[in-house]
Amino acid sequence: MSQFDTLRFELENGIARISLNRPDAAHSLNLQMAQELAQAAILCDSNSDVRAVVLTANGKMFCAGGDVQSFHQAGDEAPQLIKEITANLHAANSRFARMRAPLIVAVNGTAAGAGFSLAMSGDIVLASEKAKFTMAYTGIAVSPDGGSTTWLPRLVGLRRAQELIYTNRVLSAAEALDWGLLTKVVADEDLATETDKIAAQLAAGPTEAYARARALLLSSYENGLECQLEQESRGISHCVGSADGQEGLAAFVERRKPSFKGE
Known part of the structure; x- marks a missing residue:
């Protein structure tokens, strides 16, 4: 293509x-x-x-x-x-x-x-x-x-x-x-x-979690500690609420391999 x-x-x-x-x-x-x-x-x-x-x-x-x-x-x-x-x-x-x-x-x-x-x-x-x-x-x-x-x-x-x-x-x-x-x-x-x-x-991984991690790493050299902590809090909260986040939690509890859709 x-x-x-x-x-x-x-x-x-x-x-x-x-x-x-x-x-x-x-x-x-x-x-x-x-x-x-x-x-x-x-x-x-x-x-x-x-x-x-x-x-x-x-x-x-x-x-x-x-x-x-x-x-x-x-x-x-x-x-x-x-x-x-x-x-x-x-x-x-x-x-x-x-x-x-x-x-x-x-x-x-x-x-x-x-x-x-x-x-x-x-x-x-x-x-x-x-x-x-x-x-x-x-x-x-x-x-x-x-x-x-x-x-x-x-x-x-x-x-x-x-x-x-x-x-x-x-x-x-x-x-x-x-x-x-x-x-x-x-x-x-x-x-x-x-x-x-x-x-x-x-x-095949949790794309949105990767996205948040990439953004956090990119900002880590310019943010002060409290700013970075707030961004981490917002990032993990967002991920937990995503479809892949819910799948990851369910798979962990159910002791199975997760199936992530990048959502």
Whole structure:
């Protein structure tokens, strides 16, 4: 059901699969891909049938970052082009962060620049053993985008974030896991299977509870304690009153496996 040129988009069994698809350009982010990512994120955010989202790429590369070739060709118009690209990329980032469904990122190869930023945005981040990670931005004299200056310090701490941004150190998958950037590293040949397994598990889960948990985690760094406690109270109260909440309580009391509908 893909309607895009630079992405593949499929929705089946509650799982939306977005695959970056510019293999001849190492899946680098140009204006069209940024626009299509924003559109795909809106589809995921707007469709109640979507209960888990997978973001990955086709082939052996995840994302080389921004399409530097197009930036260079834009000449004096490059600043305007970058504003258009980031406006769309950041709209996608925001939708992915605030949608109901959890986001699983499967990093199948090198993730550089904006590719690294996209990888960090997942709730669950899986990587193949051959995956590599580098910020890369300052290597071409630009500053980071894609939400990386929010996610990176949260995940690895300020000092390590500074090192990655200023030196463009390349992390192996094992190092990225050790630093807290990943959920799990799997063998290259097992990445798709492991991703499908987790996506199916989340798609069968209590989507509204996931949505409330995602929102709470997103606000946890900006809210004071009492504000966060109030949001937690409202969130759990809402969930208990939902159809899935009632099913979860009944299944627990009746000692059976719950059947969640995402409602």
